[in-house]
Amino acid sequence: MKTDQLYKLIWMSRPLMQAAEARVEHGLAGTDLTVRMRAVLEVLRAHGDMTVPDIATKLEIQRQYVQLMVNETLASGFTEQRPNPRHKRSALLSLTDKGTAVIDTAIAREMEILRGIGAGFADDEVATALQVVERVTARLKQVGAAE
Amino acid sequence: MKTDQLYKLIWMSRPLMQAAEARVEHGLAGTDLTVRMRAVLEVLRAHGDMTVPDIATKLEIQRQYVQLMVNETLASGFTEQRPNPRHKRSALLSLTDKGTAVIDTAIAREMEILRGIGAGFADDEVATALQVVERVTARLKQVGAAE
DNA sequence: TCATAATGACAACTATATTGTCAATTAAGA
DNA sequence: TCTTAATTGACAATATAGTTGTCATTATGA
Numbered sequence: 001m002k003t004d005q006l007y008k009l010i011w012m013s014r015p016l017m018q019a020a021e022a023r024v025e026h027g028l029a030g031t032d033l034t035v036r037m038r039a040v041l042e043v044l045r046a047h048g049d050m051t052v053p054d055i056a057t058k059l060e061i062q063r064q065y066v067q068l069m070v071n072e073t074l075a076s077g078f079t080e081q082r083p084n085p086r087h088k089r090s091a092l093l094s095l096t097d098k099g100t101a102v103i104d105t106a107i108a109r110e111m112e113i114l115r116g117i118g119a120g121f122a123d124d125e126v127a128t129a130l131q132v133v134e135r136v137t138a139r140l141k142q143v144g145a146a147e
Numbered sequence: 148m149k150t151d152q153l154y155k156l157i158w159m160s161r162p163l164m165q166a167a168e169a170r171v172e173h174g175l176a177g178t179d180l181t182v183r184m185r186a187v188l189e190v191l192r193a194h195g196d197m198t199v200p201d202i203a204t205k206l207e208i209q210r211q212y213v214q215l216m217v218n219e220t221l222a223s224g225f226t227e228q229r230p231n232p233r234h235k236r237s238a239l240l241s242l243t244d245k246g247t248a249v250i251d252t253a254i255a256r257e258m259e260i261l262r263g264i265g266a267g268f269a270d271d272e273v274a275t276a277l278q279v280v281e282r283v284t285a286r287l288k289q290v291g292a293a294e
Numbered sequence: 295t296c297a298t299a300a301t302g303a304c305a306a307c308t309a310t311a312t313t314g315t316c317a318a319t320t321a322a323g324a
Numbered sequence: 325t326c327t328t329a330a331t332t333g334a335c336a337a338t339a340t341a342g343t344t345g346t347c348a349t350t351a352t353g354a
Contacts, residue, residue, distance in 0.1 A: 002265075002270055002273065002274075003258055003261050003262050003265050005270070005273045005274055005277050006261050006264065006265045006268070006273050007257075007258070007261055008277055009273060009276055009277040009280060010163065010167045010261075011167070012277065012280045012281060012284060013159075013160040013161075013163040013164040013167065013280075014160075014164050015207070015284050016157065016160040016280055016283065016284045016287070017160040017161050017164055018207075019284050019287035019288045020157045020158070020160065020287055022287075022288075023287055023290065060162070060165075110154075111150055111154070113290055114150045114153050114154055114157075115150050116290070117153065117283060117286045117287065117290070118149075118150050118153045120282065120286070121153070121279060121282070121283075123149055123152070125275055125278075125279050126149065126152045126153050126156060126279060127149075127152055128272055128275045128276060128279075129156055129275060129276040129279035129280060130152055130155055130156040130159065131272075132268060132272050132273060132275075132276035133156060133159045133160075133163055133276060133280075134159060135267065135268070136163065136264060136268075137159060137162050137163045137166050139263075139264045139267070140163070140166035140167055140169075140170055140264065141166045141169075143170065143260055143263070143264070
């Protein structure tokens, strides 16, 4: 294995992330959505109604901070609280129609850009890349956890 | 092109980066090196002597902040200033023997871990992944810059 | 030489969190 | 049922990783 290729791959993650985030932020300008609200809505969109602690687990950030993000989405009317049959105090967070519309629109626009970018790639190239990145990430986490 | 594969690939960049950074940080524990000092030393190691503004360009962060990072490496004796033939005020930053030793050791240790991780991959898989990630990043930046 | 730009130093500010603490509530076991 | 341990939401304090603005001091280049 050419280790330096792997090294480069790993450290490309930062520029990639920054470029992607800049894109998202740019696309959100003019919307009532902020990047962090978007993160909450995206999780709800992908996984359905969830509690704040569950969203925090998905996003891998502290629940206290997710609480702030969630409160913003509530204040903006993108989400609403629904009674949680499994827990009386921790409500389920649910997308409102408005929230669904706004996140769908945002993601659709992002997907449009992605289609443009993806045009230059073969399916299997991207599939391989995804697979490698996922496995590398898993193994990096593993090594860290072991010690 | 399966756009959702590309979508996933892009957003794997965050977990990948976090896992990698956690690894680096962990590896640096017990050393006199901090993560941000490491970044400076790594650039110097890879590109030879540079000025503060040049390092900033490489790292894509503000020169004023790089100045702080660099000052730490100077204070710790990992780097030293050398006269810059091309510019009298902006000294070239150079690794000291101590700095070279410490960054070499750190990177060697990281490479060791990488070799372990890389063992499970074929050369061409990683090469493809790197290529895809680099091209995607470039195109993301391009789209952003166009508007 | 002289206008223009770059540099280093430093202070103020911002964004994005993390950490600690608390009271209220809930879940789980004896 | 009691009661103990854990979870939750709220909020304040702190931390981290920078950015931005400003200034005096050089350098550079026409």
